[in-house]
Amino acid sequence: MTHSWKKLGTRASALVLGAALALPSLTAHAATAPYTAKEGDTFWKLSKQLNVPLQKLMNVNPNIDPLNIYAGLKLVIPNNGITAASKASPNAVTAQSVTTTAGQSLGFSKVLDIKATAYSDSAEENGWGPVDYFGKPLKLGTIAVDPNVIPLGTRVYVTGYDFSGLPDGGLIATATDKGSAIKGNRIDIFVPGTRQFVSGFGYQSVKVYILK
CATH class of the missing domain: 3.10.350.10 (LysM domain)
Known part of the structure; x- marks a missing residue:
């Protein structure tokens, strides 16, 4: 019994006031x-x-x-x-979802770094008229893609652009168009407005979240 108390006393003496204990x-x-x-x-x-x-x-x-x-x-x-971007605004990212500026949580399967351009509904840019690949009228949320990279019909969330003709922070869009110049990691974003206005978008690097 005396031996046990001596052991305890030895261990207790090793603790200094304010010392931290590791609790695995x-x-x-x-x-x-x-x-x-x-x-x-x-x-x-x-x-x-x-x-x-x-x-x-x-x-x-x-x-x-x-x-x-x-x-x-x-x-x-x-x-x-959990990526540090989860604390960022306006596009907070968790393990499998991205939160839009409106607070909507979108599940995604992967993220692509993409070069983006923009196009209008002008006749000079649309030989078949102001419609997408499926014949539907062009509208905000239409993007042209390389189907080998982003299959037609895929819903995406596009962020990282800087242009007054698009929603601040990000755009939910659907890949319903394609073009001969859109190859590889490229997208063309339809923007309402004149051809001159839309051309101000130029070339921009964006992130494209492939939504589930």
């Missing part, structure tokens, strides 16, 4: 954020998407069977896996 069982989960799994998610896929070490991701989800991750399953993600 708490610190392992301290810096995490909730995440709801989506169809096709795996720990390996999430680790690559979020740039989080696979073992670290598994360590903060000790009760999750790696072979049974299904849509709707609640996980936690280390905070360093």
Whole structure:
């Protein structure tokens, strides 16, 4: 009994007032954020998407069977896996969604860095008239794409441009048009207005979120 108390006294004497104690069982989960799994998610896929070490991701989800991750399953993600842009305005980004300036959360599958131009409904730019590839009238939210990069019919969210003819912050659009000059990582954004006004858009680098 006396021997046990001597051990305790020795350990207690090692603690200095104000010293910090490391508590592994708490610190392992301290810096995490909730995440709801989506169809096709795996720990390996999430680790690559979020740039989080696979073992670290598994360590903060000790009760999750790696072979049974299904849509709707609640996980936690280390905070360093949530992009710093999640704190940015106006386009906050989380692991799988982007928030518009209007506060709408949009789920996306991937993000592309794209060179963008703009076009009008003038006859000089539209040999078949002011309609898209499907024959529907051009409108704000129409974009022309290379179908090999962005399939026709894909909904996207475009951000990063600077032009008064488009909504501030970002534009929800649908790929319903294409053109012979639109090849590779290029999009052409329809903008209402005269050809002279629209030409002021020039060439701009934008981000295109492929929406789910």
